[in-house]
Amino acid sequence: xxxxxxxxxxxxxxxxxxxxxxxxxxxxxxxxxxxxxxxxxxxxxxxxxxxxxxxxxxxxxxxxxxxxxxxxxxxxxxxxxxxxxxxxxxxxxxxxxxxxxxxxxxxxxxxxxxxxxxxxxxxxxxx
Numbered sequence: 001x002x003x004x005x006x007x008x009x010x011x012x013x014x015x016x017x018x019x020x021x022x023x024x025x026x027x028x029x030x031x032x033x034x035x036x037x038x039x040x041x042x043x044x045x046x047x048x049x050x051x052x053x054x055x056x057x058x059x060x061x062x063x064x065x066x067x068x069x070x071x072x073x074x075x076x077x078x079x080x081x082x083x084x085x086x087x088x089x090x091x092x093x094x095x096x097x098x099x100x101x102x103x104x105x106x107x108x109x110x111x112x113x114x115x116x117x118x119x120x121x122x123x124x125x126x127x
Contacts, residue, residue, distance in 0.1 A: 021050050
């Protein structure tokens with residue numbers, strides 16, 4: 001049997017959150033067995049388990065060779081350009097709203113003229 005001696009969990013390990021467990025499992029490649037007899041990293045050489053109540057999550061690390069890695073182009077933020085674009089957008093919106101309101105007022109005036117032209121004037125008062 002190649003297992004080391006059974007050691008009880010430390011108070012810190014017993015109270016570890018699931019997030020911290022995942023952090024140590026996948027990102028801390030310097031963790032080693034406390035027994036000192038095994039030089040293998042914990043994340044790669046052991047199947048790890050996290051127990052909460054009556055649930056158990058088991059994690060096993062398998063190294064993979066990526067098929068392809070793609071790097072996206074870095075997007076730079078230019079505050080001056082963004083400001084200028086925003087000012088242009090606001091100005092274009094203002095112009096569009098002004099045109100729409102002017103056209104609406106013109107159509108209301110034409111409609112009003114049409115209504116007034118189609119109404120017969122009242123008869124003159126007798127007298």
